[in-house]
Every structure is written in structure tokens, then in C-alpha cells.
Amino acid sequence: MRVEHQLRAFEQIFKSYDGALPLHRFLFTYFKRNKQMGSSDRRWASRYIYSFFRLGKALIKEERALRLAIADFLCNSTSSLVIESLLPELKQHVELSVSEKLELIKSNYPAFELTDVFSFHEELSESIDKPAFLNSFFTQPDLFIRVTGGHLKTIAEVLNKDGIVAEQIGDNTLAVANGTKLDQILTGQQHYQVQDLSSQQTGSFFQPQTWDKWWDCCAASGGKSLLLHDLEPKIELLVSDVRENSLNNLDERFREAGLKKYQKKVLDLLQNNAQDLHDYEFDGIILDAPCSGSGTWGRTPEMLYYFEQHKISYFSKLQQSIASNVVKYLKEGKPLIYITCSVFKQENEDVIAYLLENLPLKLEKMELIKGYTHKADTMFVARLIKTN
Numbered sequence: 415m416r417v418e419h420q421l422r423a424f425e426q427i428f429k430s431y432d433g434a435l436p437l438h439r440f441l442f443t444y445f446k447r448n449k450q451m452g453s454s455d456r457r458w459a460s461r462y463i464y465s466f467f468r469l470g471k472a473l474i475k476e477e478r479a480l481r482l483a484i485a486d487f488l489c490n491s492t493s494s495l496v497i498e499s500l501l502p503e504l505k506q507h508v509e510l511s512v513s514e515k516l517e518l519i520k521s522n523y524p525a526f527e528l529t530d531v532f533s534f535h536e537e538l539s540e541s542i543d544k545p546a547f548l549n550s551f552f553t554q555p556d557l558f559i560r561v562t563g564g565h566l567k568t569i570a571e572v573l574n575k576d577g578i579v580a581e582q583i584g585d586n587t588l589a590v591a592n593g594t595k596l597d598q599i600l601t602g603q604q605h606y607q608v609q610d611l612s613s614q615q616t617g618s619f620f621q622p623q624t625w626d627k628w629w630d631c632c633a634a635s636g637g638k639s640l641l642l643h644d645l646e647p648k649i650e651l652l653v654s655d656v657r658e659n660s661l662n663n664l665d666e667r668f669r670e671a672g673l674k675k676y677q678k679k680v681l682d683l684l685q686n687n688a689q690d691l692h693d694y695e696f697d698g699i700i701l702d703a704p705c706s707g708s709g710t711w712g713r714t715p716e717m718l719y720y721f722e723q724h725k726i727s728y729f730s731k732l733q734q735s736i737a738s739n740v741v742k743y744l745k746e747g748k749p750l751i752y753i754t755c756s757v758f759k760q761e762n763e764d765v766i767a768y769l770l771e772n773l774p775l776k777l778e779k780m781e782l783i784k785g786y787t788h789k790a791d792t793m794f795v796a797r798l799i800k801t802n
């Protein structure tokens with residue numbers, strides 16, 4: 415295969431993609447429509463386009479093909495036709511660490527600024543270590559599974575038998591390489607859930623008690639509810655979301671996990687839901703809020719290129735409104751668990767400051783879970799207690 419052929423395929427994909435759909439969904443349809451692309455073409459095209467977006471807006475004034483070669487060099491430890499043809503002098507260094515390769519790029523291209531990879535760096539929550547966070551974009555995050563009921567060893571053995579390296583993290587978590595086709599190897603989902611490591615760690619903020627009534631008010635397909643249920647199976651659970659479709663996926667997931675007793679409602683939390691909720695009072699509310707998702711962009715690097723800054727304040731306002739609407743259904747002395755997968759201060763600490771100022775809540779604790787140091791997502795979680 416010639417490099418011109420690969421570059422043409424890359425250009426065509428780049429030009430047909432506008433950032434509206436997640437890149438993996440766009441590629442799925444694109445490859446279906448372009449049947450002339452063989453499996454090797456598809457593999458290279460995916461590697462190139464993903465690597466390209468990981469460069470964000472760095473060296474934006476350079477030719478696209480050169481930017482692609484630089485991105486491909488930084489993101490991969492094996493060479494490619496693009497690296498060989500456009501960066502022949504760097505080819506022998508492709509196996510170096512990301513930090514070492516970044517140094518080489520900086521000295522060969524003095525206009526390279528790491529902060530241009532993530533153009534919204536001024537908006538980051540303060541506790542984020544900027545260089546480490548920015549470096550993390552050149553490494554693909556892992557896939558994490560949360561294993562329930564002491565089945566960790568068995569599941570790790572099944573994976574190992576299939577030649578998959580599964581790293582054990584703590585008592586309940588396994589990390590495998592991204593793209594591992596788990597559903598083809600592990601049958602049934604009773605004993606495991608695919609859930610990011612940082613998302614799993616938010617569970618330590620829940621602290622449910624037996625027979626509590628909990629509401630997962632932005633439940634989507636129920637990741638947090640399943641975590642809550644594993645921490646305390648004897649709870650009464652209400653799940654809701656504005657998207658009915660997500661709740662249908664939730665039913666399927668709950669069924670597979672053996673979670674049978676729960677209530678479900680389609681609710682838009684920007685509306686008045688008094689009719690649906692008038693006699694409800696909860697011992698705990700999980701608000702896993704709609705957000706920019708910026709803590710997960712290591713998995714969706716196209717967002718580094720297509721995200722628009724004005725959306726940060728849009729999400730921040732949405733989060734304030736939703737939180738204000740749910741707190742009235744919380745019992746006094748009980749927790750609101752506020753979660754985002756965002757790295758932006760406006761969606762995290764600033765929302766907490768707003769809630770403390772405007773609602774009967776006090777802050778027990780909050781944490782930015784720094785997934786970027788563990789090939790995982792970065793998330794924010796706070797536990798706020800209702801006062802009188």
C-alpha cells in the first residue's frame with residue numbers, strides 16, 4: 415500500500431466528518447458505505463484519524479499531512495508509512511515514551527505548544543496537573559470492568575485463556591486494552607459491568623443504608639444505579655431520565671445483572687415534576703449530570719477539535735437548574751451526590767459554590783478523580799447534605 419493511497423483515504427474521512435456524531439459511529443457508517451476499503455485500509459484509516467484528533471489544535475498552521483505524521487508519531491509505538499515518508503528523521507524514535515517524543519517534537523517544531531492540544535486549558539478545575547493531563551491525550555485510555563460477587567479471579571482467568579492481559583486494580587476491577595471484545599469472550603453480564611475506573615470510584619461517596627429510598631435522577635442506562643445496588647442491594651430505587659431510549663437499555667442491563675425491583679419514570683428535570691413526584695422523599699439522590707464530557711475526551715479525541723467553548727457555561731447553567739429542581743425531594747440530613755465527567759471548573763467547583771449559596775445544602779466532601787494518571791476518565795464528585 416502506498417502512502418499516497420493512505421493519505422487520500424485519511425483526507426476523505428477528515429473532509430466528510432463534521433464532529434456532529436461521535437467519531438466511532440461515523441466511521442462505522444463510513445466503512446459500511448465504502449466497501450472498497452479492505453480491513454487493512456480500515457485499520458490504518460482509523461488509526462490515522464484518531465491520532466490526528468489527539469493533536470487537538472497544536473501546530474494548526476502546518477499542513478494537515480505533516481500534523482497527521484506528528485500525531486501518529488506521538489500516539490503510537492510502531493511506525494507507519496506516514497511517519498516514514500513525512501518524518502523520516504524521527505522514525506527510529508517511535509518507541510520512546512510520550513514525554514520523550516514530545517521533547518523531540520518541541521525541538522524540531524518550536525511552534526508546538528502542549529496547551530494547544532486542549533485549547534480550553536484555562537477552564538480546568540484547579541487541582542488538575544496540567545502537563546500530566548495534556549500528556550495523557552496521546553495515550554488511549556483502558557477499558558475497565560467492575561466485577562461483582564467475588565468473581566474477579568474467574569473472569570481474569572477466562573480473559574487470560576483468550577490471550578487477553580487483564581490487570582487487576584483493587585478487589586473488584588480489571589483493566590484491559592481498549593477495543594477488547596468482551597461480549598464475545600464473557601457470556602452474560604451477571605458478574606461484571608463495563609464501567610470506567612473513576613466512575614467506579616464515585617461509589618465511595620454514596621454510602622447507602624439498608625432500606626433507604628434512592629433516586630438516580632439522570633440514570634441513562636443505569637451505570638451508577640448498578641453500582642449503588644451492588645453497595646447495598648436492600649434499597650428502594652427510582653430511576654429516571656429525560657430519554658426514554660436510555661431507560662429501555664437500563665431495563666435490559668438491570669435484567670442481565672439480576673436487579674429486578676425498581677421504579678422507572680421518564681422525567682425532564684427542567685420542568686415542574688410535582689405531579690409525578692408529589693409524595694416522594696429520598697434518603698439519597700444521585701445526580702450524574704449532563705455535562706461537556708471533557709473528562710472522557712481521551713476516548714473521544716474528536717472533541718478536542720470540535721468542542722465549542724460557549725457550551726461550558728450552557729452545561730453549568732443546566733446543572734444548576736437540574737440540581738435546584740431535585741433537592742426539594744431530598745430528606746433533611748440526607749445526601750445529594752453530584753457527579754460530572756467534566757474537567758471544567760464551571761461544571762464542577764462553580765456549580766457546588768452556586769448550590770451552597772442558593773439551596774439548603776452543606777458540603778461534606780468533593781473530589782476531582784484524576785483518571786488521567788491511570789488511563790481512565792477524569793470525573794468530579796461531591797457529597798452535599800440537605801440542611802433545614
Ligand SMILES: C[S@@+](CC[C@H](N)C(=O)[O-])C[C@H]1O[C@@H](n2cnc3c(N)ncnc32)[C@H](O)[C@@H]1O
Binds near residue numbers: 632639655656
Ligand atoms: C452523564 S449521563 C448519565 C449517565 C448514567 N448515570 C450512568 O452512570 O450511566 C447524563 C444523563 O442526563 C440526562 N439528561 C439530560 N438533560 C436532562 C433533563 N433535562 N432531565 C433529565 N435528565 C436529563 C441525559 O439524557 C443523560 O442520560
